[in-house]
Amino acid sequence: MKPAPFEYYAPTTLDEALSLLSEHGYDAKVLAGGQSLVPMMNFRIAQPAVLVDINNIPDLAYINAEEGGVRVGALTRHHQSEASPVMAQHAPLIYSTMPKIAYPQVRTRGTFGGSLSHADPAAELPTLTTTLDAKFRLVSQRGERWVSASEFFLGLYTTALEPDEILVEGFVPELPPHSGWSLQEVNRRKHDFALAGVAAVLTLDENGICQNARLVFLSVGDHPMYAERASNLLKGQAVTPEAIRAATELATTEEIDPGDDIHATADFRRHLANTLCQRAIEQAHQRAQGKQ
Amino acid sequence: MEATTQKIELSVTVNGTRYERAVEPRMLLSDFLRHEIGLTGTHVGCEHGVCGACSVLMDGEPVRSCLMFAVQTQGHEITTVEGLGAVDALSPVQQAFHEAHGLQCGFCTPGILTTVTAFLETNPNPSEEEVREVISGNLCRCTGYQHIVDAVLLAAKKKQAS
Numbered sequence: 030m031k032p033a034p035f036e037y038y039a040p041t042t043l044d045e046a047l048s049l050l051s052e053h054g055y056d057a058k059v060l061a062g063g064q065s066l067v068p069m070m071n072f073r074i075a076q077p078a079v080l081v082d083i084n085n086i087p088d089l090a091y092i093n094a095e096e097g098g099v100r101v102g103a104l105t106r107h108h109q110s111e112a113s114p115v116m117a118q119h120a121p122l123i124y125s126t127m128p129k130i131a132y133p134q135v136r137t138r139g140t141f142g143g144s145l146s147h148a149d150p151a152a153e154l155p156t157l158t159t160t161l162d163a164k165f166r167l168v169s170q171r172g173e174r175w176v177s178a179s180e181f182f183l184g185l186y187t188t189a190l191e192p193d194e195i196l197v198e199g200f201v202p203e204l205p206p207h208s209g210w211s212l213q214e215v216n217r218r219k220h221d222f223a224l225a226g227v228a229a230v231l232t233l234d235e236n237g238i239c240q241n242a243r244l245v246f247l248s249v250g251d252h253p254m255y256a257e258r259a260s261n262l263l264k265g266q267a268v269t270p271e272a273i274r275a276a277t278e279l280a281t282t283e284e285i286d287p288g289d290d291i292h293a294t295a296d297f298r299r300h301l302a303n304t305l306c307q308r309a310i311e312q313a314h315q316r317a318q319g320k321q
Numbered sequence: 322m323e324a325t326t327q328k329i330e331l332s333v334t335v336n337g338t339r340y341e342r343a344v345e346p347r348m349l350l351s352d353f354l355r356h357e358i359g360l361t362g363t364h365v366g367c368e369h370g371v372c373g374a375c376s377v378l379m380d381g382e383p384v385r386s387c388l389m390f391a392v393q394t395q396g397h398e399i400t401t402v403e404g405l406g407a408v409d410a411l412s413p414v415q416q417a418f419h420e421a422h423g424l425q426c427g428f429c430t431p432g433i434l435t436t437v438t439a440f441l442e443t444n445p446n447p448s449e450e451e452v453r454e455v456i457s458g459n460l461c462r463c464t465g466y467q468h469i470v471d472a473v474l475l476a477a478k479k480k481q482a483s
Binding site for chain 2: 030031032034036037039063064068070080082084108128131132133134135137138219
């Protein structure tokens with residue numbers, strides 16, 4: 030299949046891009062890396078009348094360490110994140126996951142902001158940024174606002190972005206000391222979209238009591254599924270096998286919503302989520318104790 | 322900055338030669354290479370970024386040419402399999418694929434050759450695991466990959482020896 034015809038703009042400043050989006054509204058789509066949008070256009074699932082290609086806008090690709098976290102520009106390519114010592118030091122959960130995202134040729138083009146704005150519930154970055162409580166800067170001609178990841182992802186391919194807004198950067202907070210993290214997922218072929226997956230972060234106090242926990246699932250709902258009750262259940266106690274099992278049961282029976290498709294049944298996805306959740310908490314706990 | 326579904330003047334360097342063509346914005350890079358400038362070495366398989374057959378190099382980095390519009394290559398340099406070597410002067414990677422039987426039907430081969438050529442520039446002495454990672458985005462239905470992996474490891478040896 031070939032894409033339907035569209036008007037093409039290649040602005041060289043953010044202001045120009047915002048002006049085009051303001052003018053064309055819902056008819057326009059932003060083209061970043063194109064690794065999700067172009068396949069959808071090839072299938073004609075997406076037929077935008079106007080394409081605003083932001084690849085020629087300079088200064089939108091960066092990974093900068095800042096007080097308390099790391100700031101990532103929207104046009105940062107996945108392969109830049111994959112090779113970034115700053116990302117490795119300040120956001121190791123994202124850094125260590127990058128090689129699992131698609132294939133080398135896709136990571137050359139695919140972007141941080143594009144993956145977030147596309148909001149595929151099977152993609153890793155929406156789940157990781159929700160787990161790390163990241164926030165995103167959305168800019169339009171009307172102004173700018175910061176939106177937290179958990180308020181940004183609203184549903185299947187649906188975000189808080191208004192049609193005239195661009196996600197220009199994200200801020201990913203650094204985990205405090207005595208924290209651990211893990212991403213666990215199952216896919217039929219390595220690098221494919223996960224059938225089910227879960228990211229976990231834990232922070233312990235000096236006595237090994239869980240102070241903070243966040244469990245967020247991917248591919249088992251129409252957006253990143255933050256298991257808030259299960260996460261809260263872990264807090265204030267030692268991370269024992271019993272505590273891990275209890276949190277996992279709560280999360281995977283009541284806080285996810287897997288669907289059936291050609292790749293897996295809902296029951297199978299729930300089964301995978303259960304096993305993966307236990308593993309994720311265990312690994313995050315090990316890391317929080319400095320054991321990995 | 323004029324918007325149009327009409328043709329756009331494109332100037333792009335492919336395998337060291339400058340090409341100037343008027344193309345529709347919706348023309349995929351893969352179709353541009355094959356139909357506009359006649360470089361049919363770049364193969365088109367799935368057209369949605371899974372099979373890897375259409376992989377080419379843009380400014381030295383591997384990309385899916387079916388997931389880019391030709392107009393996005395304005396001013397950039399593209400390398401296709403035709404730019405790697407010639408029949409009577411194979412590149413080290415091509416020579417290794419020949420010697421190690423790294424292909425059977427050959428459909429996936431151009432995408433693998435371009436990807437591997439870029440990979441060995443930055444990683445001249447890869448492990449087998451790294452080789453399997455770098456070709457993870459290229460489907461081959463003939464070889465079972467074993468001979469492809471052998472060929473890439475042989476290519477690395479050849480490049481280091483030369």
